[in-house]
Amino acid sequence: MTEIPEHLLKRSKERRASLGDGDAGAAPSTATPATVAASTPAVAAKAAAPAKSTPAVAKPPKPDPHYITAAKTRKRIPFWAMATLSLLPIWGFMYVQGLKPETKVVAGPIGSGQKIYSSCASCHLANGAGGSGRSFQAGSLQKTFPHIEDQLNLVYTGSQAYRDTNVGPYGDASRGHLGYNGAYMPAQKANLTEAEILAVVCHERYDLAGVSPEDPKWAAEYTKWCSPDSAIYAGLEDGSLTFDNLSEKVADVLPVGTVPRAGTAAG
Numbered sequence: 190m191t192e193i194p195e196h197l198l199k200r201s202k203e204r205r206a207s208l209g210d211g212d213a214g215a216a217p218s219t220a221t222p223a224t225v226a227a228s229t230p231a232v233a234a235k236a237a238a239p240a241k242s243t244p245a246v247a248k249p250p251k252p253d254p255h256y257i258t259a260a261k262t263r264k265r266i267p268f269w270a271m272a273t274l275s276l277l278p279i280w281g282f283m284y285v286q287g288l289k290p291e292t293k294v295v296a297g298p299i300g301s302g303q304k305i306y307s308s309c310a311s312c313h314l315a316n317g318a319g320g321s322g323r324s325f326q327a328g329s330l331q332k333t334f335p336h337i338e339d340q341l342n343l344v345y346t347g348s349q350a351y352r353d354t355n356v357g358p359y360g361d362a363s364r365g366h367l368g369y370n371g372a373y374m375p376a377q378k379a380n381l382t383e384a385e386i387l388a389v390v391c392h393e394r395y396d397l398a399g400v401s402p403e404d405p406k407w408a409a410e411y412t413k414w415c416s417p418d419s420a421i422y423a424g425l426e427d428g429s430l431t432f433d434n435l436s437e438k439v440a441d442v443l444p445v446g447t448v449p450r451a452g453t454a455a456g
């Protein structure tokens with residue numbers, strides 16, 4: 190059993206006495222100065238003792254084992270590899286760039302139409318799948334408008350004008366398109382130029398509707414109106430052609446016009 194040092198025993202006795210423990214004996218207050226005085230030098234001596242022994246305990250550091258020394262002195266990257274390694278970030282950048290899909294720059298009306306369409310996407314969705322109007326997809330637009338001229342007229346005048354002037358459905362009348370779910374297509378004549386209207390209509394017909402410009406049924410229309418070297422698009426852009434004079438100036442086109450008019454059926 191370990192012995193409890195004398196001064197600690199004394200201290201606990203005093204503590205009990207000061208708390209009013211009966212058997213601590215008389216006059217605990219007089220004992221206090223004596224014990225404190227007695228114990229203090231002893232405590233001080235004990236505290237000083239380990240400080241004295243410290244220099245004896247400190248040993249010289251052990252030498253590193255040989256494998257640590259080897260690791261410390263080994264050159265990590267050979268200098269000739271530095272040139273290659275410093276190019277790694279550039280290689281990484283090029284690799285990531287290569288993974289990104291190529292963004293095609295499309296010339297002519299379809300290219301500008303893609304940008305203009307962002308103002309239509311709020312109602313018709315980015316892919317023309319529906320929204321507040323009917324879907325454009327799966328050739329649906331070509332069925333409603335077998336002639337692009339009719340679609341140009343609708344976008345220019347808006348569909349409410351068809352209702353207001355009692356023209357009836359826009360495009361091919363047999364489709365019966367007017368007032369879809371009670372909503373009408375807003376006129377674009379104040380928002381877009383005629384060239385811009387052709388551009389966005391080309392994007393709708395040849396991107397969103399999913400009809401290929403090479404489809405034999407539509408190739409002639411595409412070349413004439415929507416190809417990068419369309420003379421009609423160029424004429425609308427420079428103002429030599431307008432929706433009102435197109436059919437007089439260009440062979441084999443229907444009047445587009447700037448007021449709602451009955452559409453044409455296929456054939």
Ligand code: HEC
Pocket residue numbers: 305306308309310311312313321322323324325329330333340343344348349366367368369372373374375377389390393
């Ligand atoms: C505020 C909503 C809204 C915006 C914006 C809008 N449209 Fe429409 N669009 C409609 C609605 C509604 C209809 C259906 C009209 C109807 O049935 O009378 C429609 C119908 C159409 C149609 C006929 C589709 C069919 O098969 O019947 C075309 C083409 C069209 N929009 C093109 C456009 C273009 C191009 C733009 C942008 C320049 C545009 N729309 C912007 C609401 C909108």
